[in-house]
Amino acid sequence: MTQGWGASMRRGTNLPRVGDxxxxxxxxxxxxxxxxxxxxxxxxxxxxxxxxxxxxxxxxxxxxxxxxxxxxxxxxxxxxxxxxxxxxGRYAVGVHLDPAVMTFVVLDLAGQVVVRSQQPTPPVTDPDKIVVGMAEAIGALIDQSGLARERILGIGIASPGPIDSQRGEVVDPPHLVGWRNVPLRAALSEATGLPVLIDKDVTAAVVAEMWAGGPTGAGSFVFFYLGTGVGAGMAVRDSVVRGRSDNAGEIGHFVVDPDGPMCACGLRGCIGASCEPMALVREAVGLGVLESVPTDNDARAVDRWFTVLCECADSGDERAEQVLDRSAVRVAKAVSDIVNLLDLERVVFGGPFWSRLRDRYLRVIPPVLDAATTVRNVHGVDVVGTNVGEDVGAVGAACLVLDHSFSPRPSSLLIAG
Ligand SMILES: [Zn+2]
Incomplete structure (x- = not known):
């Protein structure tokens, strides 16, 4: 028997498909x-x-x-x-595991949020405790929704990558300290009694855009995710690009500025090291816009300082504007590489930091992208914000369940051997 990531086993889940x-x-x-x-x-x-x-x-x-x-x-x-x-007709639970905050939603079959809740991700290095907290939050949310459990298909988890989708494990995300090969799928399934799917947060965002985003979720696009880290999920001709092991979209070390800050990988100007909120906050401290740097891995402090930075820029502080404008140009560089590589028609931005950057990025990025797009004389490339909103990770996680249960898959036509 051939070992490998066959299509029928790729999702590695006990979630039943509904119908043929x-x-x-x-x-x-x-x-x-x-x-x-x-x-x-x-x-x-x-x-x-x-x-x-x-x-x-x-x-x-x-x-x-x-x-x-x-x-x-x-x-x-x-x-x-x-x-x-x-x-x-049916519902799905979505969980977004972000280093700063955990978001939970229950989604109906049309992709609408029925109930949601949010809580800070505890700064503990013991994932078991987080799983218990997740299960309690999910139980409370289902109770609050008043839905019968049998109408709930299962739980989707959107996790920072990389993941081991066969084992259902969070492998070792750079922003989740202490998480190493955590068998989240099995642990959460055992704790809740519901089937569980796990996927990368950026992949979940793409699926959210396709299921609940309206017209911007069709065709060939990149979803550029602005969270504690930055990431990209792609769809080509209405199909999610997953790669061999469901880990496509690891763009953190794309070099976008040869003069940018040093990255832990030894290169200068990687997009992660130069565009993540923590990096921008550091840059702002260096220029005297902000007073002090939050300690590493304090995602909530970074979030607060980032808000201050954006407020400074919006009120006309030139140094703050410089930091954010430069980040927009760097992001445009990464995005143009992805667009050129896959011949995409649209760039969709989203994630928890997006709303604070939206106006600036939508002003700065389109002309830079246009100049760098090799097929600009064949077709245009739209730059838009997601219609799904800030909860795109959690909504996407629930959409993974709907998609798995209900989307037509040619692989289901194959005879299982
Ligand atoms: Zn790097």
Whole structure:
């Protein structure tokens, strides 16, 4: 038997798929329609036979995943019954494990947040305690939602990378001190009794954009994530780029400024070392904008100082503006490399630090990117902020569960051997 990361085992989860491939295609088609579809429209949209569509729709109605939404007359024939997604059909829990804060959401089938909660990530080096805290927070959130547990498909976790997706482990993220090969998936599943999926935070952000972001989540794009660290998740032609081990998007050591600060890797001007909030706060201290540097790994202090830096820049402090404008140019350099590598049509920014940088980045980055885009005479590249909001990591984590349970996957057509 061949060892490897086969498509069917790649997700490594006990989360059940709901229905077969054709059912997934029908549900996906209904989900993506704005006003619902009739059975006749489903036949023409999917290429399936009328009998198959009728049978599958019956099953989806019985499962409570779709609902009938009135009748529509078009021409002389019998009025057609419109079918639409039933948002309350199933739910998913999303957990975003960020070095500064843990965010929890319950999402409905339409990708809308039903309830959410947030708590600081405890500054402990004992991951077991964090797992217990996570399980309690999830239990409280489900209670608060009033939902029956059987309607909840499972829990998705968005974690800083790298991850071991086969074992469900957080490997050794640079900003989570003390986390080394933590079997988070198994531990949280045992603590909650629910199936658990784990993926990288940037991958979750891409999936959130695709499921809940509207038009900006279609086609080929990079999601540039501005958190305690910076990262990139990519989608090409509506498919998430995951790489061999689900760890695609490790851009932290892209050199974006040969004169930038030294990185721990020995190079100068890596994007991580020159654009992460901690790096910008340090730069601002060096220029006298801020008074003192927070100690390493105090993510919450960095967050507070970063807010002060942005406020200084917004009120016209030239040195603060310099720091942030320079970071925008550096980010544009990394983004243009990714856009050129994969021939992308859109750059989507998001993550917990995005809203503080939005106006500046949307002003500085587009012209720099345009000048650096090799295909600019073939097609443009849009630069936008995510529509999903600050909780994109947690929403994405829950979307991983919805996506895994309901998206059509050609691999499910393969015969398992
Ligand atoms: Zn480096």
């Amino acid at each position: 491939f054709n059912q997934a295609v029908i549900l996906d088609t209904i989900r993506r329609s704005d006003d619902g579809l009739s059975r006749v429209e489903l036949v023409s949209a999917t290429g399936l036979s009328a009998q198959t569509v009728t049978n599958i729709c019956r099953r989806l109605l019985d499962l409570g995943l779709i609902a009938e939404a009135g009748k529509q007359s078009s021409g002389p024939g019998k009025p057609r019954t419109i079918l639409r997604l039933e948002p309350s």
